[in-house]
Amino acid sequence: MSDSNKVILLVEDNQDDSMLTLRAFKRSHVMNPIIVARDGIEALDFLFARGAYADRATEPLPAMVILDLKLPKLDGLGVLKAIREDQRTQLLPVVILTSSKQEQDLISGYTLGANSYVRKPVDFTEFLEAVKVLGIYWLMMNQSPPERTAP
Amino acid sequence: MGLALIALSSVGAAWLMNRNVLAPITRLERATREVAGGNWNYKFDVGTLDEVGEMSRNFDAMTHSLRTSFAQVERSNQELASLNQEIEAFSYSVSHDLRGPLRSMDGFSQAVLEDYGDKLDAEGKDALLRIRAASQRMGRLIDELLGLSRVTRADLRLRTVNLSEMAREIAESLEQQKTGRHVQWAIDDDLTVHADKALIQIAMQNLLENAWKFTSKTAHPQIRVGSTERDGEKAWFVGDNGVGFDMAYADRLFGAFQRLHHETEFPVTGIGLAIVQRVMRRHEGRIWVHAEPDRGATFYFSIKEASHE
Numbered sequence: 328m329s330d331s332n333k334v335i336l337l338v339e340d341n342q343d344d345s346m347l348t349l350r351a352f353k354r355s356h357v358m359n360p361i362i363v364a365r366d367g368i369e370a371l372d373f374l375f376a377r378g379a380y381a382d383r384a385t386e387p388l389p390a391m392v393i394l395d396l397k398l399p400k401l402d403g404l405g406v407l408k409a410i411r412e413d414q415r416t417q418l419l420p421v422v423i424l425t426s427s428k429q430e431q432d433l434i435s436g437y438t439l440g441a442n443s444y445v446r447k448p449v450d451f452t453e454f455l456e457a458v459k460v461l462g463i464y465w466l467m468m469n470q471s472p473p474e475r476t477a478p
Numbered sequence: 479m480g481l482a483l484i485a486l487s488s489v490g491a492a493w494l495m496n497r498n499v500l501a502p503i504t505r506l507e508r509a510t511r512e513v514a515g516g517n518w519n520y521k522f523d524v525g526t527l528d529e530v531g532e533m534s535r536n537f538d539a540m541t542h543s544l545r546t547s548f549a550q551v552e553r554s555n556q557e558l559a560s561l562n563q564e565i566e567a568f569s570y571s572v573s574h575d576l577r578g579p580l581r582s583m584d585g586f587s588q589a590v591l592e593d594y595g596d597k598l599d600a601e602g603k604d605a606l607l608r609i610r611a612a613s614q615r616m617g618r619l620i621d622e623l624l625g626l627s628r629v630t631r632a633d634l635r636l637r638t639v640n641l642s643e644m645a646r647e648i649a650e651s652l653e654q655q656k657t658g659r660h661v662q663w664a665i666d667d668d669l670t671v672h673a674d675k676a677l678i679q680i681a682m683q684n685l686l687e688n689a690w691k692f693t694s695k696t697a698h699p700q701i702r703v704g705s706t707e708r709d710g711e712k713a714w715f716v717g718d719n720g721v722g723f724d725m726a727y728a729d730r731l732f733g734a735f736q737r738l739h740h741e742t743e744f745p746v747t748g749i750g751l752a753i754v755q756r757v758m759r760r761h762e763g764r765i766w767v768h769a770e771p772d773r774g775a776t777f778y779f780s781i782k783e784a785s786h787e
Contacts, residue, residue, distance in 0.1 A: 347586075396574070449613055
């Protein structure tokens with residue numbers, strides 16, 4: 328399976344933000360299918376093929392996870408922690424894409440093992456640029472870690 | 479008989495001396511030791527009506543009033559701590575939640591322009607562009623207000639900062655952001671200041687950006703960075719030959735959201751100098767300005783002498 332068929336998991340509760348992110352990806356010619364999870368639990372269900380996503384057990388992991396920090400049920404840092412604690416998803420590229428550049432968020436994000444931290448700009452032109460660069464870097468330039476089989 | 483009487487009376491005197499003077503002094507000594515050791519509840523009153531008794535009651539009154547003051551200070555400290563926590567939570571929420579709606583306003587205005595631009599006349603497009611510009615401006619305002627509160631809360635890490643190098647780097651980045659301007663920079667060598675590098679960086683960035691903006695309509699713009707000494711006080715300065723202002727307005731300059739020029743003329747948010755002033759206050763220093771309309775402005779700052787090298 329080529330990398331452009333791999334899904335991108337966008338974890339975002341704000342519908343406006345997910346629409347704008349999808350729009351930005353489309354405009355940057357990122358072809359990968361994008362799955363939107365609306366809270367932290369849904370994101371983990373998707374990754375670990377649980378609940379509504381139980382039929383995904385044999386599917387490969389996403390190419391990358393784009394993670395907002397403020398989320399219902401389980402926040403972004405909680406999702407990140409769970410991803411890094413599980414052997415299957417330990418190496419999965421996770422990019423935090425959030426409103427805040429508060430020092431405490433940056434520190435916790437990197438401490439918990441985020442691969443990248445990008446702040447959503449207000450200016451859509453800048454937002455588009457950021458998403459484009461993210462797509463180019465994580466989907467084209469970066470070599471993904473080898474897939475691990477379930478223990 | 480006479481001798482025995484003398485002996486008896488001196489024993490009596492010694493006994494009285496011991497009971498009325500020495501014992502209270504021993505107790506006073508013990509009381510001061512207790513209080514010095516942190517036991518502010520120690521009761522010393524010897525119960526007598528003489529001067530020693532009076533003194534012991536004054537002593538107790540003193541520890542009592544100290545106890546009350548300490549309790550008050552403790553209460554104020556707790557209030558301050560919870561207030562700080564509230565500010566922290568407030569700016570966290572501002573940072574996360576207030577920018578979101580602005581992103582929607584800007585992003586969807588742009589979406590309409592892109593997808594339906596051919597159906598809009600010039601007025602319709604202009605309206606959308608104004609919505610975008612306003613959202614972006616509010617985004618900048620929020621960022622700067624957060625910057626202002628960060629400056630207030632940041633821990634100071636004092637070290638020697640090379641101000642000349644810092645100013646040159648900022649000048650270079652300003653030149654790169656907007657090419658085509660010919661500003662003559664005069665940045666003195668070997669300017670150092672003992673301060674928090676991150677905060678001084680924020681202050682210098684603001685001062686130099688202001689100088690850069692307010693010389694944008696000047697024929698031969700010059701920006702100077704240097705140091706000076708007046709009445710034994712060392713001060714650093716950032717000066718320009720730009721639009722300047724009337725000194726009658728100088729005291730309004732350092733409050734948040736104050737500006738002396740229309741935003742359309744010079745695009746500044748009006749928070750920059752409030753941030754600079756707060757940086758200087760954090761260093762127990764001050765900032766002042768000398769300006770003249772159409773001849774430029776020079777901002778001077780000094781920081782606490784004891785924290786110099």
